Amino acid sequence: MLAQQRQSAILDLVRRHGGMRVSQLVQQFGVSDMTIRRDLETLAERGLVDKVHGGATVSGPGSTEEPGFDAKSVRQRTEKSAIAARAAQLVEPGTAVALSAGTTTAALAALLLDVPGLTVVTNSLPVADALRSSDQVVVLTGGIRTPSNALAGPVAEAAAASLNVDVLFLGVHGMSPRTGFTTPNLMEAGINRRLVAAARRLVVLADHTKWETVGIATIAPLDDADVLITDSRLPSGAQEQLSERVGELIVVDVPGEQE
Structure with a gap:
């Protein structure tokens, strides 16, 4: 699975469950802890998830948040x-x-x-x-x-x-x-x-x-x-x-x- 495909699947899981732990994602995708952390970092940089200790949650911004x-x-x-x-x-x-x-x-x-x-x-x-x-x-x-x-x-x-x-x-x-x-x-x-x-x-x-x-x-x-x-x-x-x-x-x- 390509990194982009895996990140899309991770995002789907986070949105479905409201959050996921790194350990759960490692088991789900059969990749290393470091790979999952890089994926979460990429998703966080894009504003799609919020990184928390040990995993990630659904990104917090609401429907009226408007960056300048x-x-x-x-x-x-x-x-x-x-x-x-x-x-x-x-x-x-x-x-x-x-x-x-x-x-x-x-x-x-x-x-x-x-x-x-x-x-x-x-x-x-x-x-x-x-x-x-x-x-x-x-x-x-x-x-x-x-x-x-x-x-x-x-x-x-x-x-x-x-x-x-x-x-x-x-x-x-x-x-x-x-x-x-x-x-x-x-x-x-x-x-x-x-x-x-x-x-x-x-x-x-x-x-x-x-x-x-x-x-x-x-x-x-x-x-x-x-x-x-x-x-x-x-x-x-x-x-x-x-x-x-x-x-x-x-x-x-x-x-x-x-x-």
């Missing part, structure tokens, strides 16, 4: 860069695109500087800042600033409701078959739903850590995504489930994990 933009920007940089690079290939010259708030969409914005004739609609201050020195037309929705440097609320929603774009690149806090694409911020849910409604095509950008993470508010069901771009660290079982629900699943390669 700077905190999120240092997480999964390799994966986000690869996802953004693949998303940039979907942007056609002379089109109108919307970019929601998020660190992956901000990475995408930096790759759009040289796309000719582009109009970019966004509620993200970092996205607008990344494009401010370019020749692109940037439409900033306005609104109330959130911890993720998004503009949200009634003003932003009203602005988005009057627009039509060719494609929306949507960053999300979490995704699961039960709850769809979610956010921990109720105001951001409102503006994101407006952006989804304004777009002819929805492209969701979500790295592997977003799987089975659930925010308080649903933006859209999985089925609404025309394209979902994720990374190869997403467990194969999750890839299978998403392939059955989204229009097209694109999995980008990132450096593999060693056992």
